[in-house]
Amino acid sequence: MTRTIRRILLLMLAAPVLAEAQQDAELDAAIDDLVAANRILAAQGILPGYGHVSVRHPTNPDRYLVSRSIAPELVTAEDIVVLDLDSDPVEPGTPRSYLERFIHGEIYKVRPDVRAVVHNHSPTVISFGIGTTPLRPVYHQAAFFLDGIPIWDYRDFGTANGALVDTPARGAALAAALKDRPVVLMRNHGVAIAASTLPLLVGWSIALEQNAEIQSAALARGDDVTYLEFEEEAPGSDFLRAWDLWKRQLGMQ
């Protein structure tokens, strides 16, 4: 056997082990990023005790990662659980995740482009789901929702069982209302945001609340507001610079 053939055989034998190690490394990185997203959104006041953020599994698109049911500020790598797209645990004995986890699973089901989802109750954003003035972009970092924000109304399911998205049917209805957009408002409740990366999702969550505050301040003055306008889709921020800063502020880098 020549040295070359021996090398090829060794590589063939090692390939599955190397592939598995690579997959494990990707999973570890996704978990670290999800922990960071939880902690950043808590520190920024977007997930203050309630709400939840998830990321699609890096090597199995039919699964996603989310925390067990605890406050986002307290989430560590050990709290992350793996759910399938019906929002059922993959492993027996998995700790219980959030009541409204169906928001995540049902959006991942119908949006293959989405790799990260958050549900939060950011207050100024909620205020635009209870009135008649639409939430519209007023500054450049809010350009991602130039196409408008649909509002999902829990009353479609009656008012007997509350406003939570705590069943697969409600999750599917919310995902249908979201359609191909990045944001859906939930009347009298909160908002769901869907993005292609966790840094983008975190950046959009913060920008959405800031936009709602700026728009509210201008409307409260009685101003004639100039809304953001782009003739064509402009390249938006990937929020990576801010993501590094937010992690460093929390001692995570």
Ligand SMILES: [Zn+2]
């Ligand atoms: Zn909620």
